[in-house]
Amino acid sequence: MTSLKTATGAEDVRGSILTASIDLMNEGGLAALSMREVARRAGVSHQAPYHYFADREAILAELVRDGFEKLTGYLEDSLRHVRGYDESIGAMGEAYVAFALDHSAQFRLMFRSEMVDSTRHPETHAAGERTFDLCVKIVTGAERHDDCKDFTPVIAAWSTAHGLATLFLEGKLTHSVGDTRAERLKAARAVFQHYMPRPKR
Amino acid sequence: MTSLKTATGAEDVRGSILTASIDLMNEGGLAALSMREVARRAGVSHQAPYHYFADREAILAELVRDGFEKLTGYLEDSLRHVRGYDESIGAMGEAYVAFALDHSAQFRLMFRSEMVDSTRHPETHAAGERTFDLCVKIVTGAERHDDCKDFTPVIAAWSTAHGLATLFLEGKLTHSVGDTRAERLKAARAVFQHYMPRPKR
DNA sequence: CATTTGCCTTGACAGTGTCAAGTAACAATG
DNA sequence: CATTGTTACTTGACACTGTCAAGGCAAATG
Numbered sequence: 001m002t003s004l005k006t007a008t009g010a011e012d013v014r015g016s017i018l019t020a021s022i023d024l025m026n027e028g029g030l031a032a033l034s035m036r037e038v039a040r041r042a043g044v045s046h047q048a049p050y051h052y053f054a055d056r057e058a059i060l061a062e063l064v065r066d067g068f069e070k071l072t073g074y075l076e077d078s079l080r081h082v083r084g085y086d087e088s089i090g091a092m093g094e095a096y097v098a099f100a101l102d103h104s105a106q107f108r109l110m111f112r113s114e115m116v117d118s119t120r121h122p123e124t125h126a127a128g129e130r131t132f133d134l135c136v137k138i139v140t141g142a143e144r145h146d147d148c149k150d151f152t153p154v155i156a157a158w159s160t161a162h163g164l165a166t167l168f169l170e171g172k173l174t175h176s177v178g179d180t181r182a183e184r185l186k187a188a189r190a191v192f193q194h195y196m197p198r199p200k201r
Numbered sequence: 202m203t204s205l206k207t208a209t210g211a212e213d214v215r216g217s218i219l220t221a222s223i224d225l226m227n228e229g230g231l232a233a234l235s236m237r238e239v240a241r242r243a244g245v246s247h248q249a250p251y252h253y254f255a256d257r258e259a260i261l262a263e264l265v266r267d268g269f270e271k272l273t274g275y276l277e278d279s280l281r282h283v284r285g286y287d288e289s290i291g292a293m294g295e296a297y298v299a300f301a302l303d304h305s306a307q308f309r310l311m312f313r314s315e316m317v318d319s320t321r322h323p324e325t326h327a328a329g330e331r332t333f334d335l336c337v338k339i340v341t342g343a344e345r346h347d348d349c350k351d352f353t354p355v356i357a358a359w360s361t362a363h364g365l366a367t368l369f370l371e372g373k374l375t376h377s378v379g380d381t382r383a384e385r386l387k388a389a390r391a392v393f394q395h396y397m398p399r400p401k402r
Numbered sequence: 403c404a405t406t407t408g409c410c411t412t413g414a415c416a417g418t419g420t421c422a423a424g425t426a427a428c429a430a431t432g
Numbered sequence: 433c434a435t436t437g438t439t440a441c442t443t444g445a446c447a448c449t450g451t452c453a454a455g456g457c458a459a460a461t462g
Contacts, residue, residue, distance in 0.1 A: 013440080029315055035419060045442050047420085052440095056419065113371045114230055114309075132376070151377035155365070155388065156396045160357065163364025167356075170314045175333070176352035187356065195357045195396055214409085236450060246411050248451085257450065 100165035301366035
């Protein structure tokens with residue numbers, strides 16, 4: 001179920017490296033995520049991670065992949081008790097923001113292409129594609145993004161959700177909203193209710 | 202006119218430190234922006250910057266301030282040859298994205314609160330406030346953000362523009378848009394034309 | 403003339419990511 | 433059984449980073 005395999009035996013060290021990475025990220029943000037501190041946490045030497053990962057970026061790519069899978073989970077869950085287009089879009093926007101608030105460091109990492117170039121990490125890239133496909137499906141009804149003709153409504157919805165999430169995390173909306181999770185999700189819902197992207201017919 | 206004072210004489214070193222910082226940022230992104238490389242570029246010792254700035258963050262804060270002033274300039278210019286609410290919103294969105302594309306590293310820096318905590322740098326914070334006030338004015342007509350009752354339309358417009366800019370920069374819209382400046386600005390305009398935030402009356 | 407101040411330099415320290423080499427355990431092969 | 437190779441690490445070193453500490457040196461000030 002969990003997306004980061006923490007198998008026993010041979011994969012033990014690899015698993016503890018990844019869990020240590022996530023813990024560090026959650027505790028002290030991206031700045032706290034150093035290879036050597038990860039190794040210390042995992043109880044191995046500072047070079048052990050390089051046996052499983054080519055470099056720092058490879059570890060980060062794994063965290064990004066995990067992040068996209070979590071995000072997809074958030075989006076899918078939000079659609080479970082929802083009917084109709086308007087409710088779906090609203091739920092999706094709220095779920096996107098909720099994920100960003102709940103996993104802020106990981107969310108930031110997912111959208112820092114200078115740190116992780118997804119095209120160089122196929123599985124990470126694929127996880128991102130799956131999330132994107134889900135968004136396309138919710139907004140336009142197309143099953144895959146290849147079947148979608150006009151991306152404008154998808155871009156509009158995604159941009160709004162992403163901008164909202166980012167501005168919350170970076171503390172740029174403190175005038176207008178307040179900083180509790182509940183207030184922020186309420187504001188997100190309000191935005192999506194008023195400015196619902198809708199595919200042109 | 203330029204917002205980074207590069208005065209002569211005593212302020213010479215301070216000025217060259219800042220211009221070196223901007224150059225490095227534009228050439229190699231935020232990763233290339235190290236204190237020591239900046240000092241090397243400015244032709245001074247690695248500790249000289251500390252005479253003018255408390256720490257690395259203080260230099261970055263200055264770059265953020267400069268960025269917000271540039272952004273305000275972009276927004277103001279875009280309003281110059283525009284009439285009516287719809288055109289203003291569209292122009293603002295396009296200008297916001299244009300700024301992000303033209304000064305990508307600086308734009309990223311402006312929205313990395315972990316790197317620069319604006320509240321600890323009054324002038325930087327004030328510059329950000331001025332940009333925000335301009336957005337509020339365009340969207341709601343209120344002169345300052347204190348006079349604004351419902352921020353929802355402002356948040357919606359800003360989030361959309363910011364999300365769009367961010368997703369472009371991080372290469373997440375390559376399926377849908379293409380990577381030239383012209384294509385991206387066209388897409389931005391399309392989004393804003395279709396999903397125009399409009400204050401509720 | 404003596405002292406302070408402004409402006410900058412050199413030196414050092416702990417931390418980083420990563421290349422290079424070494425080591426101990428174990429499997430495969432002659 | 434002896435040898436070889438592979439796996440899973442460890443230890444050591446290097447260049448680089450931001451920043452603290454101390455010093456130098458010219459101009460201004462008393």
